[in-house]
Amino acid sequence: MVNGKQELAITRPIGSSSGGARDVRRHPMRPPGLPWVLPALVVTMGVIYYGIGYTGNVSLFNWNGLSDNPPNIGIKNYQGILADPVFWQALEHTIVFFVVVVVVQTALGFIFAVLLHSPIRFAVLYKIIIFVPVVLAPAVMAPVFRQIWAVDGPINRLLGDVGLGALEQPWIAQSSTSLAVIISIQVWEFTGLTFVLYYAAMGQIDSTVLEAARIDGAGNIRIILSIIWPDVRGTTVALAMLTAIGSLKTFDIPYLVTAGGPNYSTEFLGTYIFRISIPQAHVGYGAALSVLLLILALTMAIMLQARGREKEGPAV
Amino acid sequence: MHARFGARSGRRLVAGLAATALAGVGLVGCSPSGSRSSSTNEGSATSGNLVWWGWSPQIGPAQEFITAFNKKYPNIKITYKLVTLDGWDAALRPALASSSGPDLYGISPGPKVANYGDQAVDMTSAIKASLGSDWKSKVTPLDYVPQMYTSSGKLVGAGVGTSDGGSLWINKTLFDKYKLTPPKTLKEWTSDCAVFKRNGVTCYVQGAAQAAFDRDHLQAISNSIKPGVWTAASKGKAKWTDPTIVHALTVWKSLFSNGIMQPGAIGAMQFPDAQNQFFKGNTATILMGSWEVQYSSKRGMAAAQAAAGVATPKPFVMIPIPYPSVTGTSAPDYSMYGDVDYAVAVNSKSKHIAAAKTFAAWLGTTQAGQQAIANSLGSFPSLLSVKPDWSAVGLVDPSVQQAPIQALIDAAGKITEPRLGILSQDMTNAVGVAATTVGAGQATPAQAAKTLQDTFDAGK
Numbered sequence: 001m002v003n004g005k006q007e008l009a010i011t012r013p014i015g016s017s018s019g020g021a022r023d024v025r026r027h028p029m030r031p032p033g034l035p036w037v038l039p040a041l042v043v044t045m046g047v048i049y050y051g052i053g054y055t056g057n058v059s060l061f062n063w064n065g066l067s068d069n070p071p072n073i074g075i076k077n078y079q080g081i082l083a084d085p086v087f088w089q090a091l092e093h094t095i096v097f098f099v100v101v102v103v104v105q106t107a108l109g110f111i112f113a114v115l116l117h118s119p120i121r122f123a124v125l126y127k128i129i130i131f132v133p134v135v136l137a138p139a140v141m142a143p144v145f146r147q148i149w150a151v152d153g154p155i156n157r158l159l160g161d162v163g164l165g166a167l168e169q170p171w172i173a174q175s176s177t178s179l180a181v182i183i184s185i186q187v188w189e190f191t192g193l194t195f196v197l198y199y200a201a202m203g204q205i206d207s208t209v210l211e212a213a214r215i216d217g218a219g220n221i222r223i224i225l226s227i228i229w230p231d232v233r234g235t236t237v238a239l240a241m242l243t244a245i246g247s248l249k250t251f252d253i254p255y256l257v258t259a260g261g262p263n264y265s266t267e268f269l270g271t272y273i274f275r276i277s278i279p280q281a282h283v284g285y286g287a288a289l290s291v292l293l294l295i296l297a298l299t300m301a302i303m304l305q306a307r308g309r310e311k312e313g314p315a316v
Numbered sequence: 317m318h319a320r321f322g323a324r325s326g327r328r329l330v331a332g333l334a335a336t337a338l339a340g341v342g343l344v345g346c347s348p349s350g351s352r353s354s355s356t357n358e359g360s361a362t363s364g365n366l367v368w369w370g371w372s373p374q375i376g377p378a379q380e381f382i383t384a385f386n387k388k389y390p391n392i393k394i395t396y397k398l399v400t401l402d403g404w405d406a407a408l409r410p411a412l413a414s415s416s417g418p419d420l421y422g423i424s425p426g427p428k429v430a431n432y433g434d435q436a437v438d439m440t441s442a443i444k445a446s447l448g449s450d451w452k453s454k455v456t457p458l459d460y461v462p463q464m465y466t467s468s469g470k471l472v473g474a475g476v477g478t479s480d481g482g483s484l485w486i487n488k489t490l491f492d493k494y495k496l497t498p499p500k501t502l503k504e505w506t507s508d509c510a511v512f513k514r515n516g517v518t519c520y521v522q523g524a525a526q527a528a529f530d531r532d533h534l535q536a537i538s539n540s541i542k543p544g545v546w547t548a549a550s551k552g553k554a555k556w557t558d559p560t561i562v563h564a565l566t567v568w569k570s571l572f573s574n575g576i577m578q579p580g581a582i583g584a585m586q587f588p589d590a591q592n593q594f595f596k597g598n599t600a601t602i603l604m605g606s607w608e609v610q611y612s613s614k615r616g617m618a619a620a621q622a623a624a625g626v627a628t629p630k631p632f633v634m635i636p637i638p639y640p641s642v643t644g645t646s647a648p649d650y651s652m653y654g655d656v657d658y659a660v661a662v663n664s665k666s667k668h669i670a671a672a673k674t675f676a677a678w679l680g681t682t683q684a685g686q687q688a689i690a691n692s693l694g695s696f697p698s699l700l701s702v703k704p705d706w707s708a709v710g711l712v713d714p715s716v717q718q719a720p721i722q723a724l725i726d727a728a729g730k731i732t733e734p735r736l737g738i739l740s741q742d743m744t745n746a747v748g749v750a751a752t753t754v755g756a757g758q759a760t761p762a763q764a765a766k767t768l769q770d771t772f773d774a775g776k
Contacts, residue, residue: 058348064431065409069347151580173525173583174756261525262582262752278405280741281431283348 052294059288064281077288090267097183098247102240104187109194114224117202131192142256149181172258175265182254182266194239201235202228241304248297269293363391364671370422371401372658377692384688385678392671408432412663419666420676422658423472425463425737433466436661440471442673446681455698456729460656463737473659474680477695480654480728481532481605481735482539484639488716489632490517490600498637501644509575518599520576523586524755527748533603534751536639538564539651547733556768565761567642569754582752592624597632606728610693612717613710631712635720650727655737657695696728746771
């Protein structure tokens, strides 16, 4: 049974209300919205925004995290960061990491999704195999990858066994290859997520469009490039945004596999913030790095979102 | 719709950022710390429930210490929590900032006294009550005493023992198997390594990704060239660009090309990678300090081998030797450096300060507490009068091990150079970077030495 109030709620056009206050006045029985959102609002404002504000405040001090009355040094932490080569190195690693991960993960995820939309045997098994790494914790996998890429690990043994011994490397012990190892682990771990999102997005494509294209003589490649790829643009943008923000926040894999080394060659902003704030006890400097990380993440998200909207077409 | 996103979402975003900024502005100028209120009532000195955090000792020895302590103080119950050294700062800092941190926590000289000394209770009166007003003459070495004072003059604890570096540990079983004698010079070490390599044995293992152990090794090399220069540079009385330190970095670089350093050392950690590799039994040498003595016993060796993943532990004989002479002019003596291993500090926010002081003073200053420390072999005891009870230790082969280990203990009693006590965390980090960049060929020894001096100057 539908009562009058519910009917009203259902039939009222979306967007016709110009303010909650007027609704309440018009329908006194309707519960106000504020109590419902208040817990979330308190948590959000109290934890997240207060935390951000607190971090911003700490960034103005030369503080070890414990001492009383640390000196306020204004923006000197920020000036120090801009002149800090490790910060720029970490930023460069983040950019390289983002670009490579986005390109490789997108390509692999898209290809896997296309292939598994085809009628192939054991499709369910393949889906499971592709997705399983997503649910494995980096902390569980890090020791495994340290072993795999060790000097006497399986990768080097395999190279030796197939006659490519000259290519054997101390992969995670040299600056020239350590970042590539970190990127490979990230790709291994999260391609499954890209695949799942593309797979779902492709399921939404109208099959009649594909059939029409085939009738018009389009081949597989043409259909993929001209119909499927444009139709999943929204997914691609979302994945790029997630990867960009994830790249800025990257911490667990480099910390657990290489500890940001050797010689800062796998240092990311997240690992650098930890190194500076915790072992080296420059909590104010670390807070300033965190503030810059937040600004970078917001800027990146806005840019990608705006870029994605532009590509979708003119505003309506 | 898209235009709406641009305008409305933009406004929301700006509003959100403004709120964030306001939250920050509201705090600007406010000191991020609160005042630290210490308990005025110290409670009973003979009863209470205490929580003790430490990265050392391990769980087993800690329980033995507590059991021995409870024989005299049965009404003080202590719960020990082992925290990994890597996670120590991340765990302890917020704990001490809160009002629910541990009653007792481990503290060692240098950065830890600098960072956590202010949160500790002054232990001077408790130590004097236990050892008398001439207590400083009863602990060893005398030079270590100042390490446990904060810059404001507070004594944060009585060191339970000493931790000393500069010794090379060898797998004597492997040396005997291949009829090799322990190396006295760098040349002999290189020659031994060639033999081990031919037989599929790793000669030496180091976790060069862990800065503290690179610092240990460089100090050992530097002392082999000219004792005292490293310490003088650490104190600002010599330059880090001193020819001795440049020479030490050059020798360090040579270890990567002369077959001593294992491939991949720069990506390995000393704990657990190098340590585990040594205890698997197929590595001949490792640079470790006095703390390695605890693994010389059958029980310690079995635990270390089990931790290294050895399915059927088979103890081998390990002994310490002086670091080989890099100048090759004479057989080396121990040229060691060391600090207080750790002291047990009492949290000034504890509700059981008196009971906590009782335990901290018992472990660091009494015959019974120090005997427990000595027999664990984890540290060399601070009290001059206490020696390990070898009959209770259970070495793998006392006839081979006891003499060299006693020689190490005797050498440790004469140490005058600090290990970690006077280097800041920033400098230790810089030494790690210098060592790995030189080892990887990314910097020359002279360039690396200059970065050390620059970091030292920046920290003044």
